[in-house]
Amino acid sequence: MTEADQLDLAISQLMRILIVDERRLFSDLGAATYNPLDVETLTYLWRQPGSTAKEIGLFLGVQATTMQSAIDRLQRRELLQRDHTALKGRSVALILTEAGETFCHRMHTHNLQNCEQMLSALAKADRPGFVRNIAAIAAKMAT
Known part of the structure; x- marks a missing residue:
């Protein structure tokens, strides 16, 4: 098995675990129907308050009409306001x-x-390097 195959398998397993975990969180929050665009929109606004629909849509790579639908939906749920x-x-x-x-x-x-749980799988000495490597991968993938 190649390194790419091993990485694909590990990422797939981690994504499944995190998706199931996120569904549990949404259930705890009383909101089992949030989709990824809703969550990313809220997260963006949390980090960049006062942003416009256009700014969020450009960052998330979605069409203006899709972004407006998400904003309308989140406003109806009283999670954001204009x-x-x-x-x-x-x-x-x-x-x-x-x-x-x-x-x-x-x-x-x-x-x-x-x-914290993911980092606990590594020795303390290995954690800073892992975080640097993940950050470098994220930065490369974002370009």
Whole structure:
């Protein structure tokens, strides 16, 4: 088995574990129907408050109509709101509601716990190198 085959197998296994774990978290949050675009939109706004639909759509690589559908859906769920007082040109800024902030904080805490569990599989001395390597891979894949 090649290194690429081994990596593919390990990533597939890790993704399955994390997807099942994420479904459990959504169930705990009382929201079993979040799709990846919803989660990524909320996460982006958590990190970049006041962003516009266009900015989020460009970052996530989705069409404007798809982005508007996600924003409408999240606004109906009272997780984000349009801030008409914070215009960016003719675009309306988006911000998380208190419920959206809580959702993102719980997701972040949950993700950090998963990262701690992953790192615990390695010797303490190997962890910084692993984190550097994963960051380098992520940066390369993002280009």
